[in-house]
Amino acid sequence: MTAEAPIAPALSYGRLIPVTVHFDDLDALGLLHNARYPLMVERAWTELCNEYGIRFDGDWEAAGDACNAVKELRIGYEAPVTRPGAYAVHLWLERLGSTGLTYGFRFCSTDGAVTYAHGTRVLVRLDAATLRPVPWSEGFRAAGRELLRPAD
Template sequence: MTAEAPLVPALPYGRLIPVTVHFDDLDALGLLHNARYPLMAERAWAELWREHGITFDGDWAAAGDACHAVRELRVSYEAPVTRPGAYAVHLWLERLGTTGLTYGFRLCSADGTETYAHGTRVLVRLDAHTLRPAPWSERFRVAGRALLRSRD
């Protein structure tokens, strides 16, 4: 007899990326530290973009679309994460512009049904030499369009 994997509900947009909350992510009260929520989202995005061959290894000149800066971060906390274990981050794009984007995220239960926090982050793609806004590559734009919440 084998155990069946739990069914993950189909998401109407975006992707659900598994993440792990470790014991040392919890604060002195045993709650996921507030700074860890956006960190979980960042790790999930890194995993998602790695699937598309977009990675950062410390070389800004070679980073391409991974050369970007955060312009804004907003997080709302809905319910505390009280134990280590398997969770997920639901990721999507709200807006994909020429040099910037806004992505949405939700730290949630592994099956995506319970939300612990949600937020948005605005990124600006940078030229590695001038640190001025630069356009996203077409490869990045193709991958990003598939994540748009609304494709109108």
């Protein structure tokens, strides 16, 4: 981890979702606790899904595409977050498969210019009754295509 966060280019893909770091998210050294980064990313992902009408209200049978599980989480830390306040999570899709997806994220400044952490998370859509992988709905896939990162 370096003391200075790298400057990121302007957003050309994905979405920047505002998040708030509270005082109690900081550890004893006054840094955002490492376990809070994935929590902030999850909150941003949930907010984005809500914008697309994908919600989980406690009913797994009715959850549809919201019935999914994390298969993998990778995160790298670039620079410490040293105070509470307004930040953002930049979200995009790296891969959209038939039953799974990989989304990328950056925990960053509100304008997306400064990156504090980055990573990927793999999700698998599940059948509520069997907990076996099932395909994403066409509506979800259409929304997901809007978030795909362009090939380098």
